Amino acid sequence: MEFSLNRKKCPKTILFFSPTGHMGGAEHVLLRMCKELTNYKIVVIMPNEGILAEKLSPYVYKVVFFPRYFLQSGQIFNVLAGSFFLWLTLRLNGVFNVSIIHVNSIFCLYVPIYFGFFGRIKTIVHWADFDMRPGDINLVDWFSHVSILAVSKSIQRDLIKNGVRESKIRLLYNGTDDGCFNMTVAESRDVLNIQKDTFVVGMTGRIDSWKGHLVALQAFSKINIQNSYFIIMGEFYAAKDSGYYQQINDFIDDHRLRKRVLFTGRVENAPSVVQAMDVVLVPSENEPFGLVAIEAMAMKKPVIASNVGGLAEIVVDGETGFLVDSKDSDEWTNAMQKLADDKQLRVQLSNNGYERFRSVFGSNQFIEKLDAYYRTLGGNNDDT
DSSP states (O other), X not given: OOXXXXXXXXXXEEEEEOXXXXXXXXXXXXXXXXXXXXXXXXXXXXOXXXXXXXXXXXXXXXXXXXXXXXXXXXXXXXXXXXXXXXXXXXXXTTOOBOOEEEEOOGGGOHHXXXXXXXXXXXXXXXXXXXOOOHHHHHHHXXXXXXXXXXXXXXXXXXXHHTTOOGGGEEEOOOOBOOOOOSSOHHHHHHHHTOOTTOEEEEEESOBOGGGTHHHHHHHHTTOOOSSEEXXXXXXXXXXXXXXXHHHHHHHHHHTTOGGGEEEEESOSSHHHHHTTOSEEEEOOSOOSSOHHHHHHHHTTOOEEEESSTTHHHHSOBTTTEEEEOTTOHHHHHHHHHHHHHOHHHHHHHHHHHHHHIIIXXXXXXXXXXXXXXXXXXXXOSBOO
């Protein structure tokens, strides 16, 4: 099988792989890449589920649906059969020339890597997870056509520690768009029925036990301020801990916080809710990167975050926010209290965070560095 036939004067084709069609952090990054890599012809391989395909359709050449069974399998027979089935599927969809394969998640490694091996196609694995399964590590380290984009120095160090050669890894922080300021804080609070003079903290992202919602609520219950409010934005994720949502609600009821905590569920226009917050909390037990933190900084919101993983690389303690122990609710309370008591400090941290976002984590920097990396692999815009 040969997949990498050259054609003159046409955009290079990038084949992106996603193991899911539901929207999460990795899928938001994929959407941003597809939207902004305008000099390439982009084909996305993904299962037929969720809303990702609909969001991608204006920006890509084609979305090709492929069985999740093959995408997530690591058994050699399934991988080989899946590689052949993918070759046939691409041909039936008119995709004959692939220059670069970009695997957007480690949960769909095997078929794209073997497909790239058979087709002699440079393959990039976007590593944004602390899961370091020995089989995955051996796979990416053994194949010479595979390289890795690590989303943080923390991930990069873990990969090397687990046996991946340093020469195969490139650090690339994720980026995000500039903050959306088309709604004032007062307008956002009016929509949410929150008083203008209230001190508001909040969290965004799915509700999962490792995201630290319960620790943040424990800390919030202890701050000494008359008017305060906690916004929890996101959907409950029950796959790992079905009782966590009940634990959160029990705590809220036991501490009489029901009138001071708002669950918004999934929100299509997330910035409209974040705008209502004085401070964004990211109390994750661990975090490979921390997209929520840079999105908050892009909206000029100070961040209190766990001193772990990629968060420790994003937030500059005392300059753009505070870094605290992920499990120490007293540290979280103290950090919240400082910001509740000092509006000028909030403004200072907000401005510093915004400048750091623009200089390090802006979408333009992310796309420019990614494009430059593609070029080093032979993925320049036009075939020659």
